[in-house]
Amino acid sequence: GDSVTQMEGPVTLSEEAFLTINCTYTATGYPSLFWYVQYPGEGLQLLLKATKADDKGSNKGFEATYRKETTSFHLEKGSVQVSDSAVYFCALRRQTGANNLFFGTGTRLTVIP
């Protein structure tokens, strides 16, 4: 069935370090791919998305490229800030059918000054 495998973490980085959180997926066809972020005490917020192969989603300095050949959607940021500390979820939505999402386990990122 459809699934998302995400780097487990937790991840601790110093401010201005480079971030990569790996995400791979299993799905038929061409699912849409998402990264959600959950800041402490808040709900999940959409960070970025990509709906077809080779699309690059970007927002707030974060980027992820939809790689069909490697079934991956890794999240990257060149220089993290303390305010980026949160839990990050990779997710997919099937190409057809229901609107629900399949999530990875989430990766907790802590950025220290």
Added chain:
Amino acid sequence: GAVVSQHPSRVICKSGTSVKIECRSLDFQATTMFWYRQFPKQSLMLMATSNEGSKATYEQGVEKDKFLINHASLTLSTLTVTSAHPEDSSFYICSASDRAGPSPLHFGNGTRLTVT
């Protein structure tokens, strides 16, 4: 932006009691709502999908008599955990969409349920 309010954020209850979790869409009409749960170090797993005015559709392995979902209006869905047991302790989170097809999902803040 679209806001989904989920209440309570944390609840502790005794084994055998029932707990109700509310999910409200504050500035849009939620045609469809999804309820997820997350065990420690595991993914958010879809429990059920509810459409306003109709019965919820439960995922395989989710007991519909234990997890009662009501979606009686376009702005409110409730999840009631009946006769809760310690193994029901989990993080429950709702999300809402304003239409049935592909569309942005808006999430509540989640509810941490602890059953003692």
